[in-house]
Amino acid sequence: MENSRPNPSPVTSRLREYRPPIGYDEAVGPDGLLRPGWHPLFEHLDEQGIQRVEALRQQARQLLLENGITYNLFQNETEGARSWDLDLLPLILVEEEWLKLERGLKQRHRVLELLLEDLYGHQGVIRAGVVPGPLIFGASGYLRACHGLPRPKGSPLPWWAADLTRDPSGNFLVIGDHLHSPTGNGYALENRQILFRLLRQPLNENHVRLLLPFFTALRNHLNDASPLPKEDPRTVLLTPGPEDKLYFEHAFLANYLGLTLVQGEDLTVRNGRVHLKTLDGLHPVDVVLRMLQDRLCDPLELDETSFLGVAGLIQAIAGQKVAVLNHPGAAILENPSLLAYYPEICHHFLGEESLLPVLPTWWCGDPDSLAQVLADPEPLLIRAIAQPGQPARTLTPDPNCPVRQALLARPQEFIAQVPVRPSTLPVLTPEGFRPGHLVLRTFSTAGLSDTEVMPGGLARVIFDPGPVNTLNGHADITKDVWVLSPDPVARSNRLPLDRLSEPSFFTGEISSRMAENLFWMGRYAERSENVPRLLRVLLLLPRPEGDEVRETGERAALRVLYRALTTITATEPGFIGEGAEERLLDPEEELLALIRAPERLGSVSSSIQSLILAAHRVRERLSNDTWRVIIQVRGLRQRLAGEKSSADMVGEMERLITTLAALAGLGQENMTRGLGWRFLELGRRLERAIFVVSLLHATLIEALPPEGERLLLEALLNVGDSSITYRRRYRTHMAIKPFLELILLDEANPRGLASQLALIEEHVLALPRHAAMPGHRTATGRIVLEAFNALRLSDPDLLALVGDEGKRSNLIDLLDRLKNLLPLLSVELANAFFQHSSSHALRGVSR
Incomplete structure (x- = not known):
């Protein structure tokens, strides 16, 4: 293939070897030359050279990994989330072509708005025979409970997404609509931000249009929808939760648009209004941007089996106390059967011809359409309406064809479509340019007076769509979409501060679920660090000696430390119980299992996995730097699974x-001192306090010979990262009394118990409570006060004293008391703040 450059550089030399299949190619015309708009990008790549371009491609993958961009967290328990993939080459559309497409998208958005209002209102399209009634009323997407609901102010469809492909002539065709939760715009924005870092020069020089106006318009349209006139309506984004494959996008959009991310359990309906359950009570919500399927939104009216929605939500909509967007019931417009009637629908509502053609489609529930489909000599593709993601099947003239038999038995369940080969475009790989098939997802938002189309969208590339043209499956890779403007564009990634200049309603307020997840994130982060500290010491110590050697003090100390590991991790039998002696003689296998066995609760791998899951549940609360550390922790967990020796x-x-220390530091330095930070810190401090108490209880209650005690205390100081402080302060041999003063009683030691209790007390006293109730008289406050007083009143001389039975009875009494009080504090925090009831915060803390 010839190229338009007379002396191609290595990059464009590889393009000469590019062989797209027969059909329309986005980058290369039928004459073998680059299409308009592509030359400047390849000139820039030529200047960079192959090695630099390959480095940029790898850098893009690394940025995706560091930013934690995923679309299926729970796909693989070992690997965690499946990473998003982005090609360095964008899809390029020139201004003239885009303006034509934009007009068609705006027209289609308007038609769908009118169709949604009509289907849940007067139903004029059915009365006029434009759309068959059985197609609507027999579809699972039509929600009868939503008929007659008042429409929100602005648009019932403030956002909409359409999947497009090209026919061999290069004309765009609509192949599907997404309305109940139009996903992909967050990923499109993230793709653009990454390419802006890597290809800033060609982005600027080509005057690539910004995505920002779309998100600005979307935010304003959400404000417009509020049933009550407010400058800054209370808006939340409703997500199914971290288990959803698109949870990353939900968290990303919530952060970018300045919305509070909630799950169904965070909301409740009281007196016909939707409220958010926060730590200091209920707060009304004006607008709900939902990422939840229609039927799951309200278990009372729509699907009684749903645990993801909000009971009474439809009632609140009917009372015009809340706007839910997109309007419940919008999923009926995703029914692909409507593609068959779209030209007539457009003419019915607007009196216009459709500007944007659709993929030729027939609904087989219509007898005339079925007859036409069965008589068509050309093979058609048959799709099950209720299973849009399943591969289409080919209808053949053979009377015994299973597809033909299914059509005759249940025609209303199928559509027929003309096969279309999607257009292709080059994808950059280490071996050169590979052709991939394009599906373009576009996005549009509508409000009171305007409709804004995202200039570009999300390009999904499928390398092998197959003979039956499976367009709805997962993409192999994605691309940014560049719409070239003839004029320079101002560069900005921030939403304007006009209507959003005032502090958000939810500033400083978090839901009870969010507080609980932050609390457990703190606990698991500390647990993931504490056990490795103990394991590191054990891996460096000499192994216990064989039975033929006398029981020395050092050997006794080693036994105590190994048994303490089993006690703290609760991974019995370990070094306790049957077979413990054999494992003590050769502990490596057990130590390695405690590190890398994910199925063993208490192992390092298990604790890290719990930390990662908790972090995903609070994704929108974490900074990009914090999230990068979480990704690093996940990578370290994967490394632990490899075959490694104890060394x-x-x-x-x-x-x-x-x-993990870096993670803790980011929490201290980068996180706003609100209630979320306090619960994160409470979890961390409580877990560290429990670890210190458990470790000392498992190691110091019985006295050892002097040489064993010395080894034991040195090991414990190393675990607590306090060896240097001990030697600098006491300048003496190892002794139990100064050890207890430093590890138990010194509030200035950040890894000591007293320091943890001091911080716990500070955070507990700052939690919401009745104004008339002193902090120390709340249920949580009393526990902290009792534990702290018990520690402060302790005498280190008495704690170090060894009784007649060789045990430190005073130390035992103190540690036993703390072992009971500290877990009880966690229980009381849960009762007071994590129960998700309507008034749990006030009820719990006043007990």
């Missing part, structure tokens, strides 16, 4: 400890 694991433990 190798020492390095892995040190890397893990350092990374």
